[in-house]
Amino acid sequence: MVRHKEDALANVLRIFENPKYASIVSNLSKLVVLLGELKVDELKYLLDKLNSGLQEAAVTDDSVKTSYFDLIKAVNNPDINRSLTMLLAFLKGMGR
Template identity: 35%
Template sequence: MAAPITSIKRIERTEMEIQQEKLADLQKLIAEQEESLQKIMEITGELHDIGALDALQAMLQAKEKITGIAVGQISREPVTNMLNNVMAAAGALTEIDPATIQKLTKSAQRGLQEAEQGIKQNHKTSALQLLKSVNDPDINRALTFGLNILKGMGKGLDTPAE
């Protein structure tokens, strides 16, 4: 039977040994990733040749000035109006049923396809044909839909804005 362990010796490595181990690990990693490192070096060389690295370095050195210009441009009235409009449109879209939007989008796509076919035929519509087309169920459905949209918009325009 073996003798029991009564003491544990802790081996402390010196700073030099730690550095040597790190260098060995780094050498191993470089050897494993040689192809990737070569590509990175080629890309870096190309960026240097076209002056992109100099431009990037200049941008980093002037970051405060660039930030000031960007903030100034973003705070201009047309940009803030655009951002407010985007947020309002996004808010409106969140209130609409996705199935309705999908149906409307598909209907518009089909309508555009038929419109393209009509353009290719180069057919003119007379006033009488226009009046008769109201009896076409598909056209009547689209007209009724459009009229209902206009009615709803009119009601919405009558109420004060929030």
Template identity: 25%
Template sequence: MAKPITAIQKRQMTEEERRAEALAKLKVAVGDSEEAVRELLEFIEQLHESGLLEAANALLKAREDVAKIVVGQLNQKSVTTMINHAFAIAGLAASLDPEKTAKLLEHMAAGVIEAYEQTAIETKKVGVFDLLKALNDPDTNRAIRFFLSALKAIGQRLGQNS
């Protein structure tokens, strides 16, 4: 009669067996995604030919020095001020109604282009009476009313902050 098994010994793979198994798994993975591997190799070849691969390797080797330079540049007052401005502008843009903003910018762009084209044609000097006549033009009056309303709203906000 056989002896009962009291302990199971786990088979330990040698380093060579581990490498052979890893290589076999890698061959299966490459075979499963052959097209992706070909594209990756082509991409790497293009990086190498353009010199970008060498530059990226140099950048990685000097990463500590590069990080110190980047952090030093980011700590400059002008850079932090610019970042603060970017956040303020982003906050302002987020608070605006996109449809109204798009419509306003579209009208302003079209108006500026039309004005540019008209000033190329008309070279007559604008006088005081021309300005007074322009006030009677409904389109001009509408634009003046818009800018006066904007100036008033800005002035009110400025008065609140003082």
């Protein structure tokens, strides 16, 4: 394929000229633009936090029930309060 790269590229382009693949090419170009707009450092920070939450959730005991009083007390926990604040800020930004 490396030796015949011009022929291979021509064949690939010929395949994508087919109308049934037109939407794929269009969506692919839009996806590339979208990826360019992502703020990778902020996304990495958020995904790191998400992974920490998933690890914590994986070790919880499913048999333990949370009462309304437990929820009210949990808001005073700095970690939970920080997460709730982040979630509310995310929802506010998403709603704009």
